[in-house]
Amino acid sequence: MHWGKAWPWISTVARLGLSAVFLVAGALKITDLDESARAVNAYRLMDYDTAKVIGAIQPFLEIAVGLLLLIGLAVRLSAAIAALLLVVFIVGIISAWARGLQIDCGCFSSGGDLAAGRTAQYGLDIARDAGFLLLAGILLWKPRTRFSMDGLLMGER
Amino acid sequence: MSKGNRDRLAAKRIVEQQKAAERRRRVTIWTSVAVVAVLVFAGLIGWAVVAKQDSTDASKLTTPTVAVDDGTAFAVGTGPVTVDLYEDFMCPICHEFETQAADTITQLIADKKITARYHPVAILDRASNGTEYSTRSAGAAAAAAEGGKFSEYHKVLYDNQPEENSDGLDNAKLIELGKSVGLGDAFATAVNDKTYTAWAGKVTDTFSSRGYTGTPTIVVAGKQLQGSNGSIPTAAQLSAAVQAAAG
Numbered sequence: 001m002h003w004g005k006a007w008p009w010i011s012t013v014a015r016l017g018l019s020a021v022f023l024v025a026g027a028l029k030i031t032d033l034d035e036s037a038r039a040v041n042a043y044r045l046m047d048y049d050t051a052k053v054i055g056a057i058q059p060f061l062e063i064a065v066g067l068l069l070l071i072g073l074a075v076r077l078s079a080a081i082a083a084l085l086l087v088v089f090i091v092g093i094i095s096a097w098a099r100g101l102q103i104d105c106g107c108f109s110s111g112g113d114l115a116a117g118r119t120a121q122y123g124l125d126i127a128r129d130a131g132f133l134l135l136a137g138i139l140l141w142k143p144r145t146r147f148s149m150d151g152l153l154m155g156e157r
Numbered sequence: 158m159s160k161g162n163r164d165r166l167a168a169k170r171i172v173e174q175q176k177a178a179e180r181r182r183r184v185t186i187w188t189s190v191a192v193v194a195v196l197v198f199a200g201l202i203g204w205a206v207v208a209k210q211d212s213t214d215a216s217k218l219t220t221p222t223v224a225v226d227d228g229t230a231f232a233v234g235t236g237p238v239t240v241d242l243y244e245d246f247m248c249p250i251c252h253e254f255e256t257q258a259a260d261t262i263t264q265l266i267a268d269k270k271i272t273a274r275y276h277p278v279a280i281l282d283r284a285s286n287g288t289e290y291s292t293r294s295a296g297a298a299a300a301a302a303e304g305g306k307f308s309e310y311h312k313v314l315y316d317n318q319p320e321e322n323s324d325g326l327d328n329a330k331l332i333e334l335g336k337s338v339g340l341g342d343a344f345a346t347a348v349n350d351k352t353y354t355a356w357a358g359k360v361t362d363t364f365s366s367r368g369y370t371g372t373p374t375i376v377v378a379g380k381q382l383q384g385s386n387g388s389i390p391t392a393a394q395l396s397a398a399v400q401a402a403a404g
Binding site for chain 2 (some may be wrong): 065153
């Protein structure tokens with residue numbers, strides 16, 4: 001099989017996978033924005049009023065990025081924004097780890113401090129986010145995908 | 158094919174290529190603009206939702222008249238050392254702390270060594286299948302405080318703590334427990350009317366804005382008290398911290 005022909009399909013899988021990641025992550029937080037605010041606050045990187053705004057905006061942004069990737073609009077830019085968000089999340093987790101905080105990363109949940117006796121899984125969280133970053137990287141490199149708005153607008157068959 | 162014909166075809170192909178490139182460029186620009194617009198819009202929605210929620214909460218806020226600390230806590234005792242206890246009625250570790258330290262706290266209050274300030278926060282609403290037990294129980298505790306029975310009700314709620322991730326106690330049960338400690342109709346009305354729901358949100362916000370993120374959080378004379386290895390403090394550690402703060 002010719003790699004040149006395979007790339008659009010590989011990229012399509014990456015696009016839909018990354019889309020699902022963002023949609024799920026956003027949907028799990030959007031139902032309780034107060035909790036989302038507390039999850040951001042648990043990182044202790046900003047005051048609570050700021051955390052509240054970030055915590056509210058974040059799930060909406062995640063869902064928007066997820067939808068944009070789903071329909072495949074400006075895939076390279078969408079993937080770049082997804083990658084940027086992922087980098088911010090990874091930096092946040094590393095900083096929590098470095099400061100010895102015991103928190104749930106709040107990646108796919110509402111997060112917060114861990115109950116006594118439970119240990120944080122920062123290494124796993126970072127590895128998982130790095131995997132998602134790889135998907136975004138594929139799209140940055142090869143943004144042409146099947147079943148996308150981009151393809152439709154460009155007049156590709 | 159004549160030379161002129163070939164040239165014309167070549168020229169036509171170049172024009173078509175230029176047109177296609179122009180189209181790609183246009184599509185890229187406009188789709189990028191659309192993406193940015195969608196993201197800005199999504200961010201604005203999130204911001205607007207929170208702003209609206211804040212103003213709705215503010216308009217619905219009923220602060221219990223007996224509450225202290227900017228209306229976010231209930232004080233028990235009159236001792237010189239302030240002990241702040243931030244607890245969620247759904248939190249099993251709070252229950253654990255209460256089980257092992259309640260007698261000590263009661264004694265410290267009776268000995269006029271401490272003023273205990275209870276902050277009923279609601280951070281575990283997700284753990285009651287959507288019935289928001291944390292908020293409902295915190296609101297009920299506020300109603301009990303208005304009825305002069307905070308300590309009694311606080312104790313009975315922990316004695317009857319529901320399992321995490323169950324429906325929690327329903328309002329009828331919350332009222333029944335209130336009656337068992339001598340609360341009356343005003344209490345029942347406040348529970349049923351959700352009078353202190355917004356207030357529970359304010360207590361929780363205050364807790365978060367002070368940089369606390371988990372329950373129970375125990376603060377002795379302004380200093381957070383933690384057990385060894387980040388576990389909950391023991392009754393002995395609490396007594397020692399109070400002793401130290403009293404000087």
